[in-house]
Amino acid sequence: MSRLWRASPLTYLALLVAAGLSVFPIWWMFVVASRSSDAMGQLPPPMTPGGNLGANIARLFDNTDAYFLTGLINSTIVATTVTVSVVLFSSLAGFAFAKLRFRGRNALLLVIIATMMVPTQLGVIPLYLLMTRLQWNDRLPAVIVPALVTGFGVFMMRQYAGQAVSDELIEAARMDGCGTARIWWHVVLPALRPAAAVLGLLTFMTTWNDFLWPYAVLNDPANPTVQLSLRALSDGYYQDMSQVFTGTAIATLPLLLVFVLFGRQIIGGIMEGAVKA
């Protein structure tokens, strides 16, 4: 283990540079968000927060082109609904694939894995036509319903359930007269809690962050998600950049908050997924 693995001052210096580059754009976003519009024209660029955040927020929410408040509310609704649904359905299906025997199990699992390889773009056009037929265009169900299940979620829960729930435990529950539904609720779900938390966090972040599909299907500017509000802000003809940056900062804040609170679990989830890959 010796000196080969010791971190030298040079290691720390290199990491410091990497960390600085990682954090800098986010830091600068908050700096501009808290200053007046002429901060953008200043060279050298300002690096410390100013006192204009409140005024910028007020102007942002008053901006009648961006519908920023609606965007925030919509994104909260969409991300929460999708997260609950993905975690619930993934733990159901993951349990079935990991612990129950049924005809066609392996083939169906392969189908799920295959779905993870297909790019979303391929489905955008017919999905749009489908939404037109359902008259869901410009409405939130168009964004929510196609995202309610993911192959990734099922696969992840299956992998986790395979090791976290012992067959003996299930067998014992069955001996005691539990039906499969009760086994899922009382035995499996509690054991899956750590994986469910990671899946929930990742799903929430992905959904909050999604741009492509909402951009295609929510054309009514008065009913955007928060990412679409940002687009409206940045495509606008005025260039009030401190207001735009206040918007980007607010749109990023929930993600950063989740990350600060659950960073350890998220990192664990990513690294664990890699080892199994």
Add this chain to the structure above:
Amino acid sequence: MTVQLDARPPVAPKADNPHRSSGRLSRLDTRFSPYLYIAPFFLLFAVFGVYPLAYTFWVSLHDWDLLGAEHPFVGAENYTRLLADADFWHALVNTLGIFVISTVPQLLAALWLANLLNRGLRARTGWRMAVLVPNVTSTAAVAIVFGVIFGREFGMINWLLDLVGLDAIGWKSNRFASWVAISAMVDWRWTGYNALILLAAMQAIPRDLYESASIDGANRTRQFWSITVPLLKPTIIFCAIIATIGGLQLFTEPRLFHSGTNPIRGGPMRESQTLTMYMFENAFAPHYNFGYGSAVAWLLFALIAIVAAVNVLLLRRLGGGNRPEKKAAR
């Protein structure tokens, strides 16, 4: 990805359970309830996943205008027209260009970063969080911020260039420069994520391999290229494929990098219009030509499959397979 498809023998609750009032009901339960549990996924996926997929192909064989009352069948015409379309090839070159100049540095930097993180560090979690934080930000927000950082007049990068006596670069109006700017966004977002995945695999390498190598006189660099890299091959391939799928689908970053009158074109001369943007331009505003857009989508899919396959072939050769000693130390 190795998928473990074998399983333990079934848990068989024979009907000899005295506590069970109706053994038949429980047999029905074990037999059919699994289908009940996976049904939500397959039902939703059939409607919103499989059906659109097949339907895209069907639409691509038609002259399908959103406003048109009829959608006549035209066979492969959309595809042949597409292959003769200069804007399509232009977008294809943009996509591949951005993909190459983002993926290669990204994976190399991730490898280096993972190697740094694989030491005995103080505040381990803190460093990991710091390099991962770009990955958890809003893509749309970051694209807008980078759009300003790479601005022509007051952008920070041009200001830095000026400090060292270089001319300002038109990051949005020069084709190659706009590729670099967009690649910078992609790398900023994904390098830390890949580093963590590589780090996890690095930690699984037995350390006595390094011990004996250093007794044999191999220095750290030599060890890195002769032990670490070859043993990480499967994980590197995994990262490369994920980067390929993501890189060729790039949309949010280049779309929001541009603003103004026609941002879906990726600049006035289509400097950084990717294939997905080209699909959007044709399928939705301003053209609403769904048949043509669907053809673009299918060719994009084919491209992803081809590039992923090439990736695997190239990376298989990385590190010389089982004979790492043949690889020259760098």
